[in-house]
Amino acid sequence: MNKEELNNKLQYFSDNIEQIGATVYVFLKGENVPKKLDIRADDLPSIRSMFVGSLVDTIISDEELSVVPLSTSDERKNVLYEYDIDIPESLQGLQSVLESDEQETFDLEHDEINSVAALIIEIGDEQNQVVLYKTMAQVNIYGRSSFFLKKSAHRFEELKEEFFRLSPNFQFFRIDGSLLVIDLKTLEKSFGFHEVIQKEAMLGVEAVEAIELLENPETLHELIDDVTTARKLTKIAKDSPVLKAGIENQRIVAFCRAFPSLKGKIRFNATNDKIQLDTKVSKNLFIKLLMDDFLTSELTSFHYTSLAKDEADEHVGDNT
Structure with a gap:
């Protein structure tokens, strides 16, 4: 609605x-x-x-x-x-x-x-x-x-x-x-909301574990106890554009290395093929990453972090 x-x-x-x-x-x-x-x-x-x-x-x-x-x-x-x-x-x-x-x-x-x-x-x-x-x-x-x-x-x-x-x-x-x-x-x-959110958040954690992107996926389980962070995790299983699009792990790792807001703040394992979440900052950034919150303007090439994203209408401005 x-x-x-x-x-x-x-x-x-x-x-x-x-x-x-x-x-x-x-x-x-x-x-x-x-x-x-x-x-x-x-x-x-x-x-x-x-x-x-x-x-x-x-x-x-x-x-x-x-x-x-x-x-x-x-x-x-x-x-x-x-x-x-x-x-x-x-x-x-x-x-x-x-x-x-x-x-x-x-x-x-x-x-x-x-x-x-x-x-x-x-x-x-x-x-x-x-x-x-x-x-x-x-x-x-x-x-x-x-x-x-x-x-x-x-x-x-x-x-x-x-x-x-x-x-x-x-x-x-x-x-x-x-x-x-x-x-x-x-x-x-x-209203028992925390328990409901924890249950939904676990689905998000399981979705991340399934793609084997993290070196230490168990660290996400720690986030479920915090209702604010758990609420963010509920979005992943239902609405992660990255998971829905089936983006390869190699592309995700490369993106983390290149995007200014992520570069140097997210670490990787010894073979550089998996993400290592070892700080509170990296965990929050990882959730944003899965929700595709890091954008680049096609007009200016400036980089942004976005909370709300609406898909563009391809027919806007089409007068044919």
Whole structure:
């Protein structure tokens, strides 16, 4: 899905805001099945408007925002990540609210409000739905241990009820079968994401081992424990242009010897036919190498390191 396609899907909710509904669910700590909140019907339109407005402001109106697959994530800013790897079980609740209306209701007498860990906001109608996932920080939950004053007609009075504050931000959302991530750090900290990434990263390591390019391939296994580096390794098995093109090892070694950003920073074995990864710098450069991030301009012959590459359209400028 690209940004234009996403905008078109989300625009439906803004254009039809008076016709669509909103339902709010909660995840309690230690549970993976959401419970429905019983909210007064007159208050639901305000919740709907707040989150639809947030979709417009943070996504539709951001012309610089782009959508990239999660497995190909890099250091670029201002992006949405579309999930293209295994979805952790703890995030399956986003789909469950679309598949069934039989969720248990949050019990005001027995369920503890301070046990709320996250909210799910479902917006839509029978034709189209978007489901938002929002973690609930404890700072937004107000229980019996706090003392609050509320303004009445003539004085301040104690507010004894428990409550939580609902703000328009959210970290993930699901629409038309796609799960998109706004806040990657939240994903990395929770939801079993590290284990999923490690599994995907191992596929990348195995793909590298298969071409027998490295003198010490075991060094890549060390990178899997770091979620940031492991996330980079997930790209290799799925999207390495070098592996997909079947570039011969001899050409790869020659490229490392010649390209300015690699020359002298990547070492080789005694017979000069395999790469020896012995520094953190060389390991990071090797991952970039497999993703074909080192480019040379055909116009200027200048050398570049690129994070984002779109294939050129051969027909651009062809007026025949």
